[in-house]
Amino acid sequence: MVGPFRYTASAAQVIFGSGSLNRLAEAMTGQGGKRALILSTPHQKAEAERIATALGPLAAGLFHDATMHTPVDVTERAMTAYNAAGADCVVAIGGGSTIGLGKAIAYRNDALQIVVATTYAGSEVTPILGQTENGQKTTVRGPGILPEVVIYDPELTLGLPINISVSSGLNAMAHAVEGLYAQDRNPISSMMAVEGLRALKQALPQIVNAPGDIEPRSEALYGSWLCGTVLGAVGMALHHKLCHTLGGSFDLPHAETHAVILPHSAAYNAAAAADALKPAADLFGGSLGSGLYDFAASIGAPLALRDLGMKEADLDHAAELAARNPYWNPRPIEREALRALLQSAWEGARPR
Numbered sequence: 053m054v055g056p057f058r059y060t061a062s063a064a065q066v067i068f069g070s071g072s073l074n075r076l077a078e079a080m081t082g083q084g085g086k087r088a089l090i091l092s093t094p095h096q097k098a099e100a101e102r103i104a105t106a107l108g109p110l111a112a113g114l115f116h117d118a119t120m121h122t123p124v125d126v127t128e129r130a131m132t133a134y135n136a137a138g139a140d141c142v143v144a145i146g147g148g149s150t151i152g153l154g155k156a157i158a159y160r161n162d163a164l165q166i167v168v169a170t171t172y173a174g175s176e177v178t179p180i181l182g183q184t185e186n187g188q189k190t191t192v193r194g195p196g197i198l199p200e201v202v203i204y205d206p207e208l209t210l211g212l213p214i215n216i217s218v219s220s221g222l223n224a225m226a227h228a229v230e231g232l233y234a235q236d237r238n239p240i241s242s243m244m245a246v247e248g249l250r251a252l253k254q255a256l257p258q259i260v261n262a263p264g265d266i267e268p269r270s271e272a273l274y275g276s277w278l279c280g281t282v283l284g285a286v287g288m289a290l291h292h293k294l295c296h297t298l299g300g301s302f303d304l305p306h307a308e309t310h311a312v313i314l315p316h317s318a319a320y321n322a323a324a325a326a327d328a329l330k331p332a333a334d335l336f337g338g339s340l341g342s343g344l345y346d347f348a349a350s351i352g353a354p355l356a357l358r359d360l361g362m363k364e365a366d367l368d369h370a371a372e373l374a375a376r377n378p379y380w381n382p383r384p385i386e387r388e389a390l391r392a393l394l395q396s397a398w399e400g401a402r403p404r
């Protein structure tokens with residue numbers, strides 16, 4: 053039987069396709085934007101400068117210090133740049149770090165946000181902002197946080213390094229896996245989750261073999277949009293709580309941490325959410341935890357927390373933090389089982 057359910061569609065406008073970056077000025081002025089602060093990481097500064105040149109007088113300035121986990125001190129410097137430039141909107145070009153900075157600005161001043169998304173993290177289509185201050189990462193949700201327009205131009209992802217592509221793709225897949233067993237899931241979010249998983253499962257091995265091939269790049273960006281939309285639409289559970297803890301309190305890299313944890317969190321929840329996870333398990337050979345692990349290994353993803361810089365001595369503390377104020381999860385958060393999960397993930401063991 054279908055339902056009952058509640059589904060809230062995202063209000064963001066999506067412009068998808070090769071060459072869609074050319075529609076940036078039109079997208080910005082169409083929303084009433086006149087002076088944009090262009091945001092990027094230091095790594096994508098040149099791309100941001102090209103965008104500023106193309107926008108001409110619509111570009112009010114550049115800020116290229118976006119940083120992972122959205123530190124509040126960086127946001128404060130960006131706010132100063134925004135006000136000094138007389139900007140009325142932001143254009144964020146990049147992955148979740150740059151998009152997070154744009155959201156943090158909009159959270160404070162309701163700036164219009166135009167996003168050019170260049171990884172598979174999915175932040176561009178969520179009303180979620182994570183920020184870090186004094187070593188603590190906190191998350192807020194709110195309508196002003198969701199970017200108004202998202203441009204997906206696969207041409208811009210052709211140079212995304214293979215290792216980032218792989219980890220970022222698994223980060224997207226984690227949104228879909230958790231979306232499948234979310235308490236507030238609905239037929240639309242589950243359909244998007246399964247299609248997102250299918251698209252990324254198909255695209256990532258092809259990207260590893262031919263990173264400059266536009267077809268799998270388009271497929272991966274399409275899959276990441278779907279998975280990100282699921283993240284924005286329904287609640288996340290143990291997997292996201294763990295990654296949030298490991299990223300915010302132990303400064304582990306975001307996408308790589310998702311990539312390592314996903315097989316283990318999926319295995320943890322496999323029995324408790326067997327029906328909801330069946331379409332995903334079917335995609336990965338029947339057993340979701342080991343299937344995801346084998347898939348991740350086959351595309352060269354990181355498999356062990358120890359390889360990301362996590363200290364074994366910190367695992368107890370991580371388990372304790374992750375068990376504190378837990379998100380709803382299909383299987384109860386059992387302290388010992390959670391500690392065992394972290395040990396397996398630290399060692400890079402294949403879940404059963």
Ligand SMILES: NC(=O)c1ccc[n+]([C@@H]2O[C@H](COP(=O)([O-])OP(=O)(O)OC[C@H]3O[C@@H](n4cnc5c(N)ncnc54)[C@H](O)[C@@H]3O)[C@@H](O)[C@H]2O)c1
Binds near residue numbers: 152171
């Ligand atoms: N709020 C949300 O809904 C949400 C969702 C997912 C991630 N996030 C946040 O996003 C951050 C991580 O984002 P991420 O994983 O996308 O990494 P990132 O944005 O830090 O990007 C990783 C690196 O890749 C570079 N890069 C990005 N796109 C590129 C491209 N096409 N070509 C070459 N280099 C490129 C970036 O400049 C950066 O140096 C974390 O802070 C995480 O918490 C938030």
Ligand SMILES: O=C(O)CCC(=O)CC(=O)O
Binds near residue numbers: 180223
């Ligand atoms: O860090 C954030 O902005 C929130 C993170 C989130 O909800 C998605 C993720 O962890 O990939």
